[in-house]
Amino acid sequence: MSDRAVAVVRAGALTTVQDLGRTGHAHLGVPRSGALDPAAVRLVNRLVGNPGTAAVLETTVNGCAVRTRCAVTVAVGGAPCPVRVDGRPAAWGTAVRVAAGSVLEIGTAVRGVRAYVAFGGGIDVGPVLGSRSTDLLSGLGPAPLADEMVLPLGRPPYTATKGYVDAPPWPGPPDELVLRVRLGPREDWFTDAALRTLATRAYRVSPASNRIGLRLEGPALERALPGELASEGMVLGAVQVPPDGRPVVFLADHPTTGGYPVVGVVREADLGAVAQAVPGTPVRFTPVR
Amino acid sequence: MNAVxxxxxxxxxxxxxxELAGGEETEAFHAELLRRRAAGTLPAVREIVPAARTVLLDGVADPERLAAELPGWEVGPLSARVGAAVGIPVRYDGPDLAEVAALWGVSVEAAVRIHTAAEFRVxxxxxxxxxxxxxxxxERYGVPRRATPRTAVPAGSVALAGPYTGVYPRSSPGGWQLIGTTDTVLWDTGREPAALLAPGTRVRFTEAGATGEGGR
Structure with missing residues (x-):
């Protein structure tokens, strides 16, 4: 029980290892991947004394549980959720010292979707192309968590951890997403009416959303140009419009190229809230220059 | 040439x-970007992603300025690059080879000769x-995608669609016409570089049976 690792007791609906992503390889068809809510990752890492680039767990809706094989400082943030250590309530959003052999339980999110769990020393699975992130589109990085899987931890940071920061400010999960969007590069593939629709009408987060894209329910955007666009490079936050006219906002695991026209691009600063938006959340787009 | x-x-x-006028212009412009990046005269960019008729530059500090500058660039011709082409031995045994040969109006043997004679570029x-x-x-050897994509194309399948040839790095669904199989590993994250083929790489396909290479 002295090795630096945690063993998965309950994997949860979808729990993956994530860091800040795998950039610089898009020209080879490698998605950037990485945590959907990078601000939350930086904060949980700071709370346990890790560099912001350390790998953490990203849970989806119903959390997960792990048994520690060593004493370790942990912090749970992102979506607010109950945290228990050996059945006893523990603090969310701040550093918690957990003894070796304990079960750390991250419960179902009270609000929001994705909780982030940092361990002192970070999750030390082998990096692939410079990142430990699980990429669900192309299957790079470690597999999603499964029961009984063992995750190695890195050496604990030298900095003192407990009480390093007591009560950091956490943005609450959104009641409504207001996404600032810069039109283009293919806004000329849409009618003026479609661009007005995008700027004025309400959409809702579809339950079909995932790490690849935020799917939306709402009015279809009508194309001004028929035909096909040759595949072109895609960026994080691209609002791609497939033939059914319902926009999809590309998130971390998005494909590097795509053939449907991109009407605009959502500001990166607005995408953290997208990671925490539950299905049914109202969405508005605000065009900005 | 100028980037007309x-x-x-x-x-x-x-x-x-x-966005460029066509595929050749895009490959030349991409090569020019790589030349300028190697020479240190391109502003820092995180990603340079070429596609069919476009090149995306992502992670640019001053995109407004770069966008204003780019169309005025002098772009050098797409020269044959130094260094040998990557050779990929292929067993021309794909289930769509006969159909492709028929589309080209040639025999299967002639189709193989056409494919092995061409010099390719990623x-x-x-x-x-x-x-x-x-x-x-x-151009005349372009083929349509299959009307119904296969749910699983084996890794190493050599395939055609439109003007392109591709090799499936791993098993996946796919709608391309399968003309052969290779044992060459296209993608291995345990190796540096992981990708055998990067944009700009020159490639030649050889017939595995003819040279004794790549047989099982």
């Missing part, structure tokens, strides 16, 4: 999409890590 017909569009806060990558879109076949 070049259009640079802003994409979000940090990216520029350069125009761009996408679809999956390590999947390259290779140009080099004459």
């Amino acid at each position: 017909g070049t259009r640079a569009m802003r994409v979000g806060e940090r990216a520029v999409l350069v 125009a761009f990558c996408g679809f999956a890590p390590g999947f390259g879109y290779l140009t080099g076949l004459d």
